[in-house]
Amino acid sequence: MMDQKVFELLNQQINKEFYSAYLYLDFSNYFNSKGLDGFANWYMIQAQEERDHAMLFYKYLQNEGKSVVLEAVPKPDKVFENGMEVLKAGLEHEEYVTSLINNIYSAAQEVRDYRTMQFLDWFVKEQGEEETNANGLISKMELFGSDPRSLYMLNQELAARTYSPPSLVL
Numbered sequence: 001m002m003d004q005k006v007f008e009l010l011n012q013q014i015n016k017e018f019y020s021a022y023l024y025l026d027f028s029n030y031f032n033s034k035g036l037d038g039f040a041n042w043y044m045i046q047a048q049e050e051r052d053h054a055m056l057f058y059k060y061l062q063n064e065g066k067s068v069v070l071e072a073v074p075k076p077d078k079v080f081e082n083g084m085e086v087l088k089a090g091l092e093h094e095e096y097v098t099s100l101i102n103n104i105y106s107a108a109q110e111v112r113d114y115r116t117m118q119f120l121d122w123f124v125k126e127q128g129e130e131e132t133n134a135n136g137l138i139s140k141m142e143l144f145g146s147d148p149r150s151l152y153m154l155n156q157e158l159a160a161r162t163y164s165p166p167s168l169v170l
Ligand code: FEO
Pocket: 017, 020, 049, 050, 053, 094, 097, 130
């Protein structure tokens, strides 16, 4: 029997991950409007990964015999002055998601829900990668963003990112 608080946090995380997908679609849309299709591609794939994360929480709860409650996904409403602001908002958002995952982990640990802790282990590692990626993008933009030719090449690099499904299968 899953603890009610753990259930509620896992259920909320479905919404948070769909919001992440929505947020990154908005980022993709921003870069698309600026003609930076590589950056747009990078965030489009990021959005697909977030949808996958949402579905993993969804499936985990269903596998545990729980009935999922889907809530409304908030509207992404940030306005950006430049690309760097978008990248920094991405890092900030991933740090927030890491805190959410850690919070669920703590709740599971408190009630000795080892199965949920094991499920979350994948996300703990994933969040490390997400933050590294977000930091990496900011560093590259700092180095190359102000020179048009370098920015063009960075855009080309990001255009090469392809989608691959999550390594966690439920
Ligand atoms: Fe689902 Fe970007 O964390």
